[in-house]
Amino acid sequence: MALNMAGIDKSFGANKVLRGVDFSVGDGEIHALIGENGAGKTTLMNILGGVLQPDAGEIRFGGEKRVFSVPKDSLNAGIAFIHQELNLVNDLNVYENLFLGRELKKAGRIDRKAMIARSNDVFGRLKVELNPETPLRALDASYKQIVEIARALLFDAKLIIMDEPTTSLTEVEIERVFDMMRAVKKTGVSMVFISHKLGEVLEICDRFTVLRDGAVAQQGMIEGVTERDLARWMVGHDVRTEKLERNARIGDEVLRVKHLSRERAFEDVSFSLRSGEILGFTGLLGDGRSELFQTLFGVEPKSSGEIFVSGKPYKPKSTSHACAAGLGYVPRNRKENGIIPDMSIFENGSIVTYGKFSRAGWLMEKTLRTNFDKWERELSIKLASADDLITSLSGGNQQKVVLAKWLSAAPKVMIFDNPTQGVDVGAKEDIYDIILKLAENGVGVVILSSEAQEIIRLCDRAMVMYHGAVRGELSGESLNEHTIMLLATGGEI
Numbered sequence: 001m002a003l004n005m006a007g008i009d010k011s012f013g014a015n016k017v018l019r020g021v022d023f024s025v026g027d028g029e030i031h032a033l034i035g036e037n038g039a040g041k042t043t044l045m046n047i048l049g050g051v052l053q054p055d056a057g058e059i060r061f062g063g064e065k066r067v068f069s070v071p072k073d074s075l076n077a078g079i080a081f082i083h084q085e086l087n088l089v090n091d092l093n094v095y096e097n098l099f100l101g102r103e104l105k106k107a108g109r110i111d112r113k114a115m116i117a118r119s120n121d122v123f124g125r126l127k128v129e130l131n132p133e134t135p136l137r138a139l140d141a142s143y144k145q146i147v148e149i150a151r152a153l154l155f156d157a158k159l160i161i162m163d164e165p166t167t168s169l170t171e172v173e174i175e176r177v178f179d180m181m182r183a184v185k186k187t188g189v190s191m192v193f194i195s196h197k198l199g200e201v202l203e204i205c206d207r208f209t210v211l212r213d214g215a216v217a218q219q220g221m222i223e224g225v226t227e228r229d230l231a232r233w234m235v236g237h238d239v240r241t242e243k244l245e246r247n248a249r250i251g252d253e254v255l256r257v258k259h260l261s262r263e264r265a266f267e268d269v270s271f272s273l274r275s276g277e278i279l280g281f282t283g284l285l286g287d288g289r290s291e292l293f294q295t296l297f298g299v300e301p302k303s304s305g306e307i308f309v310s311g312k313p314y315k316p317k318s319t320s321h322a323c324a325a326g327l328g329y330v331p332r333n334r335k336e337n338g339i340i341p342d343m344s345i346f347e348n349g350s351i352v353t354y355g356k357f358s359r360a361g362w363l364m365e366k367t368l369r370t371n372f373d374k375w376e377r378e379l380s381i382k383l384a385s386a387d388d389l390i391t392s393l394s395g396g397n398q399q400k401v402v403l404a405k406w407l408s409a410a411p412k413v414m415i416f417d418n419p420t421q422g423v424d425v426g427a428k429e430d431i432y433d434i435i436l437k438l439a440e441n442g443v444g445v446v447i448l449s450s451e452a453q454e455i456i457r458l459c460d461r462a463m464v465m466y467h468g469a470v471r472g473e474l475s476g477e478s479l480n481e482h483t484i485m486l487l488a489t490g491g492e493i
Contacts, residue, residue, distance in 0.1 A: 003059075031209065249440070256311075372408075
């Protein structure tokens with residue numbers, strides 16, 4: 001057995017995060033570690049990585065009892081971590097990234113030839129055609145993942161921890177990374193695969209461990225297990241998979257877009273949205289839908305076209321102008337664009353409404369607090385104190401704070417760019433309920449998502465984009481995975 005963690009306990013004050021967790025990974029095995037946000041996955045991996053120390057339990061790796069006091073201890077033992085935010089430098093080329101901080105030297109000087117030769121050797125073992133002298137910024141996201149994997153193998157990693165490695169990848173890129181993982185597995189190297197994408201877990205993993213509330217809820221072989229099984233073990237009850245039922249009360253038009261274009265991003269896009277309606281935009285990554293709605297929200301200027309909000313001409317000048325016009329926007333990349341890391345939970349959840357709750361230049365903090373407390377309860381945000389930093393929350397709870405921020409502003413149109421990216425199945429259902437409630441309260445909702453099932457379950461209609469243009473509009477029985485994929489890849493119906 002490559003790794004055996006037995007009886008792991010960890011508490012932070014009165015909060016017991018891990019309770020007697022047993023976790024093992026075999027040689028040459030891909031093992032899924034799954035659970036809701038806050039279940040204890042990160043804490044368990046931080047203990048394995050020497051970032052945290054357990055209160056009880058022991059770690060055996062490679063047959064030896066280990067104590068990882070600092071991250072370097074774990075690294076030296078042969079454990080490598082590949083995080084969702086890759087630890088690479090775009091301004092360097094591939095081989096420079098592979099040897100960053102561990103450069104080979106000859107006679108006191110950087111040995112470029114030796115590093116290129118060793119880079120070619122590791123790529124050869126993995127059967128990857130990649131020039132070590134290629135600038136990193138020229139690679140797509142999947143090849144950057146491969147560079148991280150190659151770096152781990154270059155320095156004799158025996159166990160690789162992959163944390164949400166496919167979050168920002170296209171289907172083609174995901175398969176490329178999976179092919180690489182299979183190649184690594186054949187060399188006898190073990191992997192831990194952390195993901196909320198249960199379909200991917202079933203495709204790539206050999207065994208699984210489900211954590212719930214800091215304890216092991218289920219473990220076993222992947223063979224014979226379904227997505228529904230995994231979801232049920234994660235949350236403790238059956239999770240809905242059918243189309244979400246709602247009382248749709250479609251009202252007047254709140255948004256109309258006519259022949260909107262932005263150079264090199266999207267072209268001649270037209271659509272309308274009514275109050276109480278949920279409109280989906282889908283396709284493959286890079287299809288232009290995020291750029292389209294960033295333009296609507298005043299992030300980037302349009303080249304041509306017209307926009308109307310509640311029948312009145314609207315020319316987006318800035319994000320503040322968009323907010324004033326009644327638009328809200330939950331961005332795709334929560335960490336970069338959705339939250340302010342050095343501000344508190346309360347500040348992040350209230351910042352959009354500062355103007356609404358100000359009088360004569362003075363901030364009405366008590367009213368702001370009351371308003372935030374309301375949304376904290378309604379959205380079931382799990383927090384210790386609203387004054388803690390936003391980064392103290394799990395990804396799903398951070399997303400709920402972002403939602404609270406916009407819900408407080410009472411928008412006419414609410415745009416969600418991949419609202420459930422990186423959140424667990426339980427938090428996903430909570431977010432779906434919020435979206436349905438918004439629509440029932442008369443808000444026009446736009447959902448941007450690459451997940452066909454998400455679009456099918458949530459939306460009344462969907463626009464499918466391909467290379468910056470709307471390829472088709474779907475509703476009713478035509479709104480299905482087959483038709484979505486056909487249009488998203490340039491086909492016709």
